[in-house]
Amino acid sequence: MNLLSYNAQWVLLSTLLLGMAAGVVGVLSYWKRQSLMSDTLSHAALPGVVLGFIAVGTKQLPAMLIGAAASALVGAWLVQWIRSSSRVKEDAAMGIVLSVFFGLGIMLLTHANRMPGGGQSGLDHFIFGQAASMVRSDVMLLAVLAIIVLCVVFILFKEWKITLFDSSYAMGLGLSVKSMNIVYTALLVLVIVIGIQAVGVILIAALMIIPAVSARYWTDSFGRMLLLSASFGGGAGVCGTLISTLGKGWPTGPFIVVTAAAMFLVSLLLGSSKGLLVVVYQRKRAQHKRGTAIMTEQAVEGGRG
């Protein structure tokens, strides 16, 4: 276990930033009611990753990430196109794009693995994620991208709030909701691109969905929801990566997601705003109050009688 090695520290930093970026973008998806869009786009990224590899011939992260971004964007465009030009609803359109792109990606992957050098290239890591396989230059690139995502969400805080709460009112105030949607899709694709190596295409969506849902149980403020979701995502990223270093060749993605799921369970039970225990307690208290009120009423009535 080379936990404290120089490289491991860099890897941890990148999964921390990745988790935070995924956490904040996940909150945007949550309120856009588009949580499944992240799943669709991440699966749609796979063919691009492999095509990037085939085009360059060796495993070079930048080329594969550009491929990933391009094919995710094509996926996003296809979902829109299917929805607007046919009677197919958005969820079905996402289902089509997700499965077709993923199938295509696996097909290309099988082909690439048979190419010279393909078998050892670690292309399979892009499915379930292998954070340890990142080298320092990769980590730097991903960290910079994650910081960009965090900054964009932070700078546009007020604009997200109004677009997500009441987009037609935002338009009336002169905000370009169309531009906000483009920025949102760009952020979504960036997070997928950042996470694709550490978490993999199948599970990266979980890192966007679970922290946001968990954060909802703790707060009734949009700003705090973003902060909490970033913390949950970052925490899951770091913990999951640490756990995966315990065994040789263990994939990172599943451990990150399982850690996030544990956080969700705790939030579901103990969340201070909507957690089950709080809700049950409030209901009990309301019942008790009502009970006392009825009893008092009866006592008064009884006194009269």
Add this chain to the structure above:
Amino acid sequence: MNATIVVNNLSAAYRKAEVLSGISFDVMPGTLTSIVGPNGAGKSTLIKTMLELHPRTTGDVSFLGQSYKLAKTKIGYVPQRGSVDWDFPTDALDVVLMGLYGKIGWLKRPRKSDREQAMEALRAMGMEQYADRQISQLSGGQQQRVFLARALVQDAEIYFLDEPLAGVDAATERIIMETLQQLRTKGRTVMVVHHDLQTVEDYFDHVLLLNRTVIAHGATAEVFTEDQLHRTYGGALRWMREKV
């Protein structure tokens, strides 16, 4: 005096089915107009099309002699209460503050003076004690008052309200109508989608009767007659009157 709102031959459709056709009317400043018509008459669509929230198929609209794009900062819009998700994590003051976002400027943070102004608008609606209440914890009437406060801080020349009195309590109805009448007194132009025929004569000085197209438009006393209502509602009117 020049009309504040001029609508000329406006039409709109949903998925190729025409909802509004050949709508033309002028609205003078300092008037309080109700838009009245049966369900599916296109009342909300009319407002949305005028505000370019819904595409038009023909016609044009001008506000204060300008296109919507140039005039939009002078227009306040209160959408139907049900058009947003009240579960969104924010409080009453924050929603009112959104009315100032255009003035604050994009990418900038609200200042203390903006918060005070938003608070003032809440106070005018009798809502100051609910400023930091979660919006999901407000009653329907309180939510409607928050929406109106948000439009008021914009200090607009023209106001559009979509069913502001639907499902609100009597106190809210009184506060909303007093506020709208004050706006009229200040020379602002107000148009309201309204569903309660019983109160039209008490509340509004002008009426626009709508059923896919303009049936009649003018001063309430002249337009809001049995005859015109029949033309607007057809057979449905008798049923409605009986029900009331």
